[in-house]
Amino acid sequence: MVYIKKYKNYIFIPFLIKAFYIFATLEIKIQTMELSHIEHIGIAVKSIDEARKYYEDVLGLKCYAIEEVKEQKVKTAFFKIGQTKIELLESTDPEGPVGKFIEKKGEGIHHIAFATKNIEKVLQTLDADGVNLIDKAPRKGAEGLDIAFIHPKSTFGVLTEICEDKNQK
Numbered sequence: 001m002v003y004i005k006k007y008k009n010y011i012f013i014p015f016l017i018k019a020f021y022i023f024a025t026l027e028i029k030i031q032t033m034e035l036s037h038i039e040h041i042g043i044a045v046k047s048i049d050e051a052r053k054y055y056e057d058v059l060g061l062k063c064y065a066i067e068e069v070k071e072q073k074v075k076t077a078f079f080k081i082g083q084t085k086i087e088l089l090e091s092t093d094p095e096g097p098v099g100k101f102i103e104k105k106g107e108g109i110h111h112i113a114f115a116t117k118n119i120e121k122v123l124q125t126l127d128a129d130g131v132n133l134i135d136k137a138p139r140k141g142a143e144g145l146d147i148a149f150i151h152p153k154s155t156f157g158v159l160t161e162i163c164e165d166k167n168q169k
């Protein structure tokens with residue numbers, strides 16, 4: 001009884017240590033992700049020539065680049081608004097990812113892309129968390145960015161891209 005009285009003020013110490021550990025590891029996880037902003041939103045369209053009229057003539061944005069990404073079987077058109085871009089995606093092959101998407105779901109938002117300054121670290125963190133990565137290592141995407149996709153089954157239905165512009169350093 002004497003011991004219980006003497007040490008009763010210390011019985012919370014293990015719980016405090018555990019709580020501190022949980023917060024510390026959470027903080028580290030948040031810091032290591034280092035996503036800075038929405039780099040672009042990818043929008044699947046049947047025809048860039050048709051869709052760009054809306055972005056240019058109605059919304060008043062300027063298309064500053066058109067590029068074909070052969071490996072992904074798409075043609076892309078870029079518009080900038082603030083720090084973020086709109087990427088129109090037109091399939092060059094019905095069997096490509098955008099062709100299949102339009103066939104199944106129609107035109108619309110195809111993916112969201114987050115920018116980071118350390119894509120390898122982000123992919124490592126996601127992989128360690130059991131997230132389903134389509135690309136375990138970065139590859140080259142439009143505008144020379146290093147990119148990697150996360151499967152929509154792991155992201156509540158939104159195809160997600162991580163990108164890093166290694167030329168910006």
Ligand code: CMX
Binds near residue numbers: 087089100142149159
């Ligand atoms: N958003 C949400 N869900 C999507 C999706 C998308 N963009 N694309 C496919 N899906 C879903 C399908 O609806 C399907 O769901 P269900 O199983 O519930 O029916 C599932 O994913 C599988 O789809 P699928 O048509 O059978 O296609 P695949 O499995 O062959 O491929 C995916 C799906 C996501 C792995 C593939 O599209 C991919 O690798 N995408 C990443 C690359 C890409 O999209 N590149 C184009 C962009 C170019 C660029 O910006 O550089």
